[in-house]
Amino acid sequence: VRVLVRDKAGNLSDELFYGWVFDKTAPTVVLNTKPADISGSTAASLAFSGNDSGSGITSYSCKLDAAPVSACTSPLAFSSLAEGLHHFEVFATDRAGNTSAVAAADWKVDITSPDIRFTQTPQAISNVATAAFAYTATDDGVVITNFQCSVDNAAFGACTSPKSLAGLSEGAHTFQVRAFDTAGNLSSPIKYSWTIDTIAPAVKLTSTPELLSNDAAPLFQWTATDAGGLKDVECFVDSASVGSCLSSALTLPALADGAHTFEVRATDAGGNKTSAKYAWTVDLIAPVVTIASGPDKITSAVVANFVFSSTEPNGLTGFECKLDLGNYEACVSPKQLQKLIEGTHIYYVRATDKAGNVSVPVTYSWTVDLAPPLIRIISSPATLTQGGVAEIKYEVADVSSGLATVQCGLTAPSNTIADCAA
Numbered sequence: 538v539r540v541l542v543r544d545k546a547g548n549l550s551d552e553l554f555y556g557w558v559f560d561k562t563a564p565t566v567v568l569n570t571k572p573a574d575i576s577g578s579t580a581a582s583l584a585f586s587g588n589d590s591g592s593g594i595t596s597y598s599c600k601l602d603a604a605p606v607s608a609c610t611s612p613l614a615f616s617s618l619a620e621g622l623h624h625f626e627v628f629a630t631d632r633a634g635n636t637s638a639v640a641a642a643d644w645k646v647d648i649t650s651p652d653i654r655f656t657q658t659p660q661a662i663s664n665v666a667t668a669a670f671a672y673t674a675t676d677d678g679v680v681i682t683n684f685q686c687s688v689d690n691a692a693f694g695a696c697t698s699p700k701s702l703a704g705l706s707e708g709a710h711t712f713q714v715r716a717f718d719t720a721g722n723l724s725s726p727i728k729y730s731w732t733i734d735t736i737a738p739a740v741k742l743t744s745t746p747e748l749l750s751n752d753a754a755p756l757f758q759w760t761a762t763d764a765g766g767l768k769d770v771e772c773f774v775d776s777a778s779v780g781s782c783l784s785s786a787l788t789l790p791a792l793a794d795g796a797h798t799f800e801v802r803a804t805d806a807g808g809n810k811t812s813a814k815y816a817w818t819v820d821l822i823a824p825v826v827t828i829a830s831g832p833d834k835i836t837s838a839v840v841a842n843f844v845f846s847s848t849e850p851n852g853l854t855g856f857e858c859k860l861d862l863g864n865y866e867a868c869v870s871p872k873q874l875q876k877l878i879e880g881t882h883i884y885y886v887r888a889t890d891k892a893g894n895v896s897v898p899v900t901y902s903w904t905v906d907l908a909p910p911l912i913r914i915i916s917s918p919a920t921l922t923q924g925g926v927a928e929i930k931y932e933v934a935d936v937s938s939g940l941a942t943v944q945c946g947l948t949a950p951s952n953t954i955a956d957c958a959a
Contacts, residue, residue, distance in 0.1 A: 560633035564589035566597070568627070570612065571642040577720035579620075579646055584612040585627050592632035600626045618646050647720035651676040653727055655714075657699065662732045662765060664807035666706070671699040674716035674724065687713040687726070705733050734807035738763035742801065742813045744786075749818050749851055751892040753791045759813060760785060761803040768808075773800040794821045820892035824849040826856070828886060831901040839905060841874040847888040847896065859885045879907040910935040 542550040570584035587594045599609035602624055609627065622645050629637040657671035674681040686696035689710055696714065710733060715726040744758035761770050772782035774789060775797055782801060789799070800814040824847045832841040847853060858868035861883055874884070882905065887898040915930040933943055946954030 560591035560631065560635065562589070562591050563635040564594050564629040564631045564637045566627055566629040566637045566640045568640045568642055571625070572623075572644040573720075574643075575645045575647050575719045577646075577648055577718075577722050579616065579618045579648060581615045581618060581623070581625075581644070581646075582612055583615075583625060583627075583642060585640060586611060587629035587637060589629070589631040589635075591635075594629045595632050596630050598628055598630065620646050620648050622646075645720075647677070647718065647722060649677065650722045650724040651681045651716040651718050653681075653714065653716045653724050655727060655729060658712075658729050659731050660807075662734055662806040662808075664733075664735050664805075664809045666704060666733060666735065668702040668705060668710070668712070668731070669699060670702075670712055670714070670729070672714050672727070673698065676716075676718040676722070679718075681716045681718055683717050685715050685717070693726075707733055707735060732765065732807070734765045734805060734809065736764070737809040737811040738767060738803040738805050740801055740803045740811045740813040742815055745799075745815050746817055747892070749820055749890075749892045751820055751894045753793075753819055753821055754789050755792075755817075756786065756788045757799055757801075757815070758786045759801045761801065761811075763803070763805040763809075766806050767803055768806050769804045771802045771804075773802065774798070776800075792819050794819055818851065818892075820851050820890065820894060823894040824853060824888040824890045824896045826886050826888045826896050826899045828884075828899055828901050831884065832903050834902075835904045835906055837906055839875065839877040839907070841877060841882075841884070841903070843870070843872045843874070843884060843886070843901065845870045845872070845886045845899070849888070849890045852891045854889045854891055856886060856888050858887075877905045879905050881905075906935075908935075910940055 540553040564587050566585055566587040568583060568585050570582060572578075572581045572583070585597065587597065597609050597611070598606045599613060600606045601615060606626075622643065625642045626639045627641075628639045651674040653672060653674040655670065655672050657669060659668040659670075672684070674684070682697070684696050684698060685693040686700060687693045688702060690713075693713070693715065700714075702712070709730065711728060711730045713726040713728045715724045717723045738761055740759060740761045742757065742759045744756060746752050746755035757772075761767060767783075770782045772779045772787055774792075779787070796816065796818050798814060798816045800812050802810060802812045804810050826845060826847045829844040829846060831843050832838060843858075845856065847856070856868050856870065857865040858872060859865045860874060865885070865887070868886070881902060883900050883902045885898040885900050888896045911934045913932050915932060917929045918927040933940060943957055944954045945957035946952070
């Protein structure tokens with residue numbers, strides 16, 4: 538605007554000039570730097586800039602959360618922010634008093650580490666060289682899937698759940714896993730320790746019955762050892778369990794005649810199993826002996842021959858024989874006795890089978906008679922006679938075995954002998 542003033546005398550004043558800008562356009566403001574949507578820091582830096590093509594920006598005003606609006610400049614830094622959601626606003630004012638639209642930033646301060654736990658682990662003592670793990674993590678109720686794992690104290694590396702391990706060596710192992718959230722908060726690692734034991738226990742039977750035994754209730758003894766410790770020792774008789782056998786000795790209940798098996802099965806803490814098995818036969822039946830032949834019941838022979846035998850399905854260790862009141866001695870069939878004395882004799886034969894069963898002795902009795910009968914003439918005809926009937930009276934006796942026959946006869950003229958009355 539130009540202003541000139543003339544007075545009545547015609548004098549002209551100096552010119553006055555006045556200029557101004559008519560500005561109705563609001564400035565603009567933008568955030569050039571702001572925190573990440575989720576931040577693991579309690580500090581925040583923000584930078585902003587504005588533009589006004591009219592009168593120009595004179596000031597900026599800022600507001601954080603519920604704090605009052607105040608003048609501010611860029612950049613702007615905050616510290617010691619509380620955990621949780623935050624809201625920041627900034628606007629610009631130009632010389633004409635126009636104010637910009639608000640530029641805002643929202644972010645969340647998260648300084649809490651995720652919660653993590655195992656949902657699957659191997660057994661504390663395992664008999665396989667593999668392991669399977671599963672784990673889950675949450676952060677303020679949100680499931681986290683960012684994990685880092687370490688095996689046997691190696692460096693942590695990215696991993697996912699579930700996690701499978703293979704080719705593990707015998708012995709102790711550790712597995713660690715930790716989670717980190719979007720804000721970068723890293724949880725403390727959770728750790729699981731376990732032992733791989735693929736070596737089965739050592740089991741040895743130290744006392745057993747004979748392969749063929751006449752003991753119906755034999756004693757078994759054994760040793761069972763394992764470097765990692767035993768979980769159980771179980772006994773089986775004829776494939777049937779008789780329960781836990783941690784005492785290392787067991788006397789079996791009375792068994793029936795026939796074939797049997799005994800088994801000791803040891804299981805270690807890792808589930809490895811080892812068995813020691815023994816098979817044997819219980820023979821409770823004594824053999825039966827038969828004397829097939831012997832001397833005549835009454836004989837004058839001082840030699841006696843015997844034939845005897847036994848039927849025993851499991852076999853014999855041998856025979857034992859004795860005469861009269863003598864002692865048993867080993868013998869075989871056929872058996873000959875010599876130099877027998879006169880009188881009645883009893884011969885005993887018994888057998889022992891391979892299980893140790895001894896038979897009831899079988900006996901054979903007979904009489905050895907070495908003395909001839911006694912004959913005495915009581916009366917006889919004269920030594921010289923004219924013929925006719927001749928009468929001879931006699932008596933005979935045998936004190937040992939008794940008489941079998943009495944024979945009489947004339948030496949002349951026929952020289953014949955025939956049975957006659959005793």
